[in-house]
Amino acid sequence: MGRVYNFSAGPAVLPEEVLKAAAEEMLDYKGTGMSVMEMSHRSKAFEEIINTAEADLRELMQIPDDYEVLFLQGGASQQFAMIPMNLMKNREADYIITGQWAKKAAQEAEKYGKVNRVASSADKTFSYIPDCSDLPISENADYVYICENNTIYGTKFKELPNTKGKLLVSDISSCFLSEPIDVSKYGLVYGGVQKNIGPAGTVIVIIRKDLISDDVLPGTPTMLTYKTHADAKSLYNTPPAYGIYICGKVFQWLKAMGGLSVMKERNEKKAKLLYDYLDQSKLFKGTVEAKDRSLMNVPFVTGDADLDAKFVKESKAAGLENLKGHRTVGGMRASIYNAMPYEGVEALVAFMKKFEEENL
Numbered sequence: 369m370g371r372v373y374n375f376s377a378g379p380a381v382l383p384e385e386v387l388k389a390a391a392e393e394m395l396d397y398k399g400t401g402m403s404v405m406e407m408s409h410r411s412k413a414f415e416e417i418i419n420t421a422e423a424d425l426r427e428l429m430q431i432p433d434d435y436e437v438l439f440l441q442g443g444a445s446q447q448f449a450m451i452p453m454n455l456m457k458n459r460e461a462d463y464i465i466t467g468q469w470a471k472k473a474a475q476e477a478e479k480y481g482k483v484n485r486v487a488s489s490a491d492k493t494f495s496y497i498p499d500c501s502d503l504p505i506s507e508n509a510d511y512v513y514i515c516e517n518n519t520i521y522g523t524k525f526k527e528l529p530n531t532k533g534k535l536l537v538s539d540i541s542s543c544f545l546s547e548p549i550d551v552s553k554y555g556l557v558y559g560g561v562q563k564n565i566g567p568a569g570t571v572i573v574i575i576r577k578d579l580i581s582d583d584v585l586p587g588t589p590t591m592l593t594y595k596t597h598a599d600a601k602s603l604y605n606t607p608p609a610y611g612i613y614i615c616g617k618v619f620q621w622l623k624a625m626g627g628l629s630v631m632k633e634r635n636e637k638k639a640k641l642l643y644d645y646l647d648q649s650k651l652f653k654g655t656v657e658a659k660d661r662s663l664m665n666v667p668f669v670t671g672d673a674d675l676d677a678k679f680v681k682e683s684k685a686a687g688l689e690n691l692k693g694h695r696t697v698g699g700m701r702a703s704i705y706n707a708m709p710y711e712g713v714e715a716l717v718a719f720m721k722k723f724e725e726e727n728l
């Protein structure tokens with residue numbers, strides 16, 4: 369069987385060129401006679417892999433020199449604890465609740481200090497991003513936390529919140545490298561890589577250097593202290609080596625594609641094709657306020673659960689995989705990350721048109 373168009377929210381589609389190159393190097397990485405999976409993380413070959421990956425990421429995202437780049441484990445969810453453990457000096461932080469992932473992050477942070485939920489879009493099942501231009505930011509807040517692209521609900525912050533001088537911490541798991549961002553606006557920005565960059569198991573943290581210190585909450589494990597990993601250049605212990613290698617290959621792919629501005633244009637073009645269709649469809653409709661729509665995750669429904677199920681089943685048979693919505697939301701969701709080609713979205717829209725004709 370050939371490859372399908374995979375609309376999974378994560379782990380998700382990766383560039384075919386990257387997978388092919390990795391396959392070619394599987395048994396013998398550049399004349400070392402072994403796979404990257406089999407080599408010492410202290411070897412020259414791996415040192416070059418991780419150093420090149422970091423340099424390429426810095427170039428792609430224009431990461432300023434006063435920021436550290438860390439390749440860690442534990443997924444995005446581990447950061448829900450690591451962030452407060454390292455940054456909650458006053459034991460207080462403000463969270464903006466725009467979906468499940470922000471909610472989970474806030475719940476976890478509550479183990480370590482006071483959490484103020486300063487804004488939320490729970491009133492309309494997270495179908496929009498609240499106005500964050502003038503929030504009641506707490507005087508003692510160590511940081512303001514957002515989930516920038518809400519993978520499950522399909523919303524995205526198009527403008528960062530006004531944090532009134534407080535540090536901004538952002539989870540960009542599902543919009544990582546989908547468009548340029550200004551790293552200098554954040555104290556810490558992080559993401560699990562399995563949405564848009566690589567295999568699950570690696571998380572990338574980009575953190576301003578002055579925020580890295582031994583002054584962490586009492587009892588913080590060595591492995592959950594940013595300073596441990598910053599001091600060791602992400603090689604304190606065995607890192608997720610194969611994951612970092614694939615991330616590095618995706619960074620090179622992104623550079624060859626023309627970088628993040630080009631990716632943004634491509635992603636806008638793909639998303640427009642799908643949203644334009646949804647906006648005029650008589651059967652399907654999008655679930656998100658137009659101004660807050662994500663370029664990466666597009667939820668939609670027919671309004672009839674049986675018809676939704678039929679759509680998911682028939683689309684799968686047509687080679688369009690993983691269109692079922694999140695288990696907490698229902699309906700459908702098309703995740704159209706960087707590696708999803710335009711042709712994949714064309715195939716989806718063509719299938720939706722046909723389904724609409726047959727079922728309206």
Ligand SMILES: *Cc1c(COP(=O)(O)O)cnc(C)c1O
Nearest residue numbers: 443444445469519539541542560
């Ligand atoms: C998937 C996802 C997570 C959770 O990632 P894990 O690596 O499974 O912990 C957190 N935040 C966002 C925005 C996500 O999309």
